[in-house]
Amino acid sequence: MGYKVAVVGATGMVGREMLKVLEQRDFPVDEIRLLASERSKGRRLSFRGQEIEVEVLSPEGFDGLDFALFSAGGSISKEYAPIAAKKGVVVIDNSSAWRMDPDVPLVVPEVNPEDAFKHKGIIANPNCSTIQMVVVLKPLADKYGIRRVVVSTYQSVSGWGKAAVDQLWEELRFILENCDKCPAEELKAKLRSAEGLSRVLAHPIAFNALPHIDVFHDEGYTKEEWKMINETKKIMHLPDIEVSPTCVRVPVLKTHSEAVNVELKEKFSSLDEVMQVLSSAKGVTVLDDPDNDVYPLALDMAGEDDVFVGRIRRDFTVESGLNLWIVADNLRKGAALNAVQIAELLISS
Amino acid sequence: MGYKVAVVGATGMVGREMLKVLEQRDFPVDEIRLLASERSKGRRLSFRGQEIEVEVLSPEGFDGLDFALFSAGGSISKEYAPIAAKKGVVVIDNSSAWRMDPDVPLVVPEVNPEDAFKHKGIIANPNCSTIQMVVVLKPLADKYGIRRVVVSTYQSVSGWGKAAVDQLWEELRFILENCDKCPAEELKAKLRSAEGLSRVLAHPIAFNALPHIDVFHDEGYTKEEWKMINETKKIMHLPDIEVSPTCVRVPVLKTHSEAVNVELKEKFSSLDEVMQVLSSAKGVTVLDDPDNDVYPLALDMAGEDDVFVGRIRRDFTVESGLNLWIVADNLRKGAALNAVQIAELLISS
Numbered sequence: 071m072g073y074k075v076a077v078v079g080a081t082g083m084v085g086r087e088m089l090k091v092l093e094q095r096d097f098p099v100d101e102i103r104l105l106a107s108e109r110s111k112g113r114r115l116s117f118r119g120q121e122i123e124v125e126v127l128s129p130e131g132f133d134g135l136d137f138a139l140f141s142a143g144g145s146i147s148k149e150y151a152p153i154a155a156k157k158g159v160v161v162i163d164n165s166s167a168w169r170m171d172p173d174v175p176l177v178v179p180e181v182n183p184e185d186a187f188k189h190k191g192i193i194a195n196p197n198c199s200t201i202q203m204v205v206v207l208k209p210l211a212d213k214y215g216i217r218r219v220v221v222s223t224y225q226s227v228s229g230w231g232k233a234a235v236d237q238l239w240e241e242l243r244f245i246l247e248n249c250d251k252c253p254a255e256e257l258k259a260k261l262r263s264a265e266g267l268s269r270v271l272a273h274p275i276a277f278n279a280l281p282h283i284d285v286f287h288d289e290g291y292t293k294e295e296w297k298m299i300n301e302t303k304k305i306m307h308l309p310d311i312e313v314s315p316t317c318v319r320v321p322v323l324k325t326h327s328e329a330v331n332v333e334l335k336e337k338f339s340s341l342d343e344v345m346q347v348l349s350s351a352k353g354v355t356v357l358d359d360p361d362n363d364v365y366p367l368a369l370d371m372a373g374e375d376d377v378f379v380g381r382i383r384r385d386f387t388v389e390s391g392l393n394l395w396i397v398a399d400n401l402r403k404g405a406a407l408n409a410v411q412i413a414e415l416l417i418s419s
Numbered sequence: 420m421g422y423k424v425a426v427v428g429a430t431g432m433v434g435r436e437m438l439k440v441l442e443q444r445d446f447p448v449d450e451i452r453l454l455a456s457e458r459s460k461g462r463r464l465s466f467r468g469q470e471i472e473v474e475v476l477s478p479e480g481f482d483g484l485d486f487a488l489f490s491a492g493g494s495i496s497k498e499y500a501p502i503a504a505k506k507g508v509v510v511i512d513n514s515s516a517w518r519m520d521p522d523v524p525l526v527v528p529e530v531n532p533e534d535a536f537k538h539k540g541i542i543a544n545p546n547c548s549t550i551q552m553v554v555v556l557k558p559l560a561d562k563y564g565i566r567r568v569v570v571s572t573y574q575s576v577s578g579w580g581k582a583a584v585d586q587l588w589e590e591l592r593f594i595l596e597n598c599d600k601c602p603a604e605e606l607k608a609k610l611r612s613a614e615g616l617s618r619v620l621a622h623p624i625a626f627n628a629l630p631h632i633d634v635f636h637d638e639g640y641t642k643e644e645w646k647m648i649n650e651t652k653k654i655m656h657l658p659d660i661e662v663s664p665t666c667v668r669v670p671v672l673k674t675h676s677e678a679v680n681v682e683l684k685e686k687f688s689s690l691d692e693v694m695q696v697l698s699s700a701k702g703v704t705v706l707d708d709p710d711n712d713v714y715p716l717a718l719d720m721a722g723e724d725d726v727f728v729g730r731i732r733r734d735f736t737v738e739s740g741l742n743l744w745i746v747a748d749n750l751r752k753g754a755a756l757n758a759v760q761i762a763e764l765l766i767s768s
Contacts, residue, residue, distance in 0.1 A: 218736050218737070220569040220680045220736075222571035222665075222678035224573070224628040224667065224669065226603075228603070239599070239600050242591055242595060243595055243599070246591060246592055246595055250588070250592070251588050253672075253673075253721075254575075254577070254672040254673035254674065254718075254721035254722070255721050255722040257672060257718065257721070258718050258719055258721055258722075261718065262719075272712040273712065273716055273718070274718055277670065277671050277672050277717070277718055278671060278716055278717050278718040279573040279669055279671060279676045279716070279717050280716065281676070281678070281714055281729075281730050281744045282709075282712065282714065286709040286710065289732060289733060289735075290690075290709060290730065290731065290732040290733075291732060312735075312736035312737075313736070314680055314734045314735075314736045314740070314742060316571075316678040316680075316730065316742055316744065318573065318676075318678065320573065320628055320669050320670070321626065321669070321670045321671075322626050322627060322628060322670075323602075323603040323606060323626050324602075324603035325603065327628045327630070327667075329571035329630070329665040329667065329678075331569045331663055331665075331680075341639075360631075360635040360639060361635065363621040363622065363631065365630055365631065367622055367627055367628070367629065368626070368627050368628050369603075369606065369607050369610065369622070369623055369626055369627040370607055370611075372602075372603035372604050372606070372607055373603070373604040373607075380630075381630050381639065381665065382639065383638060383639040383640060384638060384639075385663045386638075386661075386663075387567050387569075387661035387662070387663045388567070388661075391663070393663060393665055395630045395665065
């Protein structure tokens with residue numbers, strides 16, 4: 071006995087990763103339906119060796135389904151998630167449309183699995199940079215309490231979709247063809263004056279670090295930064311946890327890294343104890359052997375499922391503080407995998 | 420009446436930038452001497468339109484000089500700086516060899532110019548990531564006091580010298596030739612198994628973020644991180660200022676960026692006031708207009724002299740806190756320019 075599952079936004083980067091994850095984890099799928107916009111109509115994607123044709127998203131497309139995994143942008147989710155839910159389909163939505171709705175649970179299975187069962191048809195999948203952080207913060211909060219987190223991110227271009235990935239590749243090719251090994255001062259002029267390069271980010275991303283993810287919002291913070299502040303509180307059920315984020319895009323294809331400074335409420339006895347707490351946490355892998363140059367790296371963690379943590383150090387500037395380096399595949403744990411894990415949670419009960 | 424100046428390590432990235440800065444700023448040079456290791460003997464570098472031959476470093480090479488700007492690594496500085504100083508030459512040393520010596524001033528002209536005049540022959544030039552941070556922290560410390568700083572860096576490969584710059588270019592070329600537009604999972608396998616690529620950093624840097632700069636040291640912190648902690652205290656004459664750093668290399672050619680969280684001792688009245696304090700500080704340029712996508716960028720600031728700050732935001736998680744994004748050219752203000760500015764300070768009095 072399997073389930074009837076739709077992937078909405080199936081041709082996007084996260085949609086494709088959802089299909090891959092469903093297949094890799096052998097999710098009990100009886101029927102898969104690929105829904106997307108008119109533009110993708112007739113395209114075929116492979117699932118378990120079969121070519122499945124993409125159908126145009128419509129209310130009727132949700133008839134008879136058990137689950138619909140959405141990753142087609144906020145406005146599609148706003149419109150179609152309630153339609154699907156009304157038809158009895160459980161929607162797991164990767165957009166930001168429903169995340170802060172008090173009637174919609176925002177779930178990371180390692181952190182607040184119980185919330186998934188309180189859904190009224192829609193469950194929200196959190197923002198990628200938030201997911202990987204809370205998976206590591208959760209065991210620390212349980213053991214010591216957390217007062218405050220200062221986080222700086224090193225986010226990959228795939229977090230902004232295929233067009234941003236294409237932008238990075240195009241810019242790199244342009245530079246290697248027109249300005250190989252040229253000084254940094256020339257690079258800037260070349261990239262700034264280049265014509266015909268597609269640009270979906272606010273500025274060039276090759277050879278750059280861009281402190282601007284999603285749109286600017288209140289108080290000079292970006293929407294991405296507000297997500298990290300607000301979603302962390304909701305997922306962890308800790309309205310008082312203080313998060314001070316700076317979100318930055320770097321020329322990395324996939325996998326986000328984060329420098330996370332944590333001020334704990336209670337003292338830890340030793341770093342070994344902290345390592346033990348983290349090592350035994352669900353979904354966390356500790357990679358921390360600096361003497362052998364071992365720490366998690368964006369390049370290596372692409373395609374992995376766990377959240378990786380290393381560079382675990384005592385922060386001597388507060389009574390009980392830690393510095394952590396947290397790395398996870400933003401398309402998997404940060405998006406597709408977390409969504410599928412939510413569905414797994416629901417069918418396992 | 421000009422000065423007789425040597426550049427030690429003249430053929431390195433910082434040495435060449437020192438020559439360029441001396442020329443650009445019209446430093447009153449009567450005679451320039453280029454000193455380097457045996458390996459560079461006979462090479463010629465251009466200074467004010469003349470080709471100057473590189474001489475092999477020897478004690479006699481310092482005879483009759485006024486200034487010697489060193490950037491040839493710690494062990495050369497350890498050996499030759501005292502020899503030069505004994506001959507009456509003022510040494511301005513860019514290595515880390517003398518920075519924490521209590522008899523050696525560690526100087527950023529915008530922060531502690533008075534210290535330069537207390538030298539006993541050797542003045543140390545601070546670490547690049549520290550210089551750009553303290554230039555911005557200084558006016559804030561003067562006005563409000565600073566309790567604690569949490570900083571995450573986004574440092575360019577040029578900070579590790581030409582070999583690291585070559586590593587980035589080589590890896591990018593290799594990927595574009597062998598794995599153009601390939602998925603992140605393949606990238607990793609390709610770069611990890613590539614033969615013949617030179618590697619001076621601990622891991623590949625293309626498409627990566629490497630939380631490892633300089634060697635690992637006490638308490639799991641790198642030497643680069645300890646420099647930011649200790650040099651900040653010494654330069655600012657604030658032994659109690661708390662700095663909690665994570666130093667990370669990113670695939671950027673030149674110019675370091677830093678996400679800096681500052682906890683102030685006193686409250687500021689408004690962000691406008693903070694902007695005013697920063698705008699009127701020496702050596703600081705505020706670039707902060709998020710509505711028009713304006714904030715400092717590594718790509719754009721290569722070749723600039725000032726330290727740039729943007730993304731200036733109130734940090735709501737402490738009583739009086741700020742988040743800042745600080746960008747400067749690591750070879751100029753972070754090294755060569757700061758050294759020449761120290762010499763300018765001495766001759767201006």
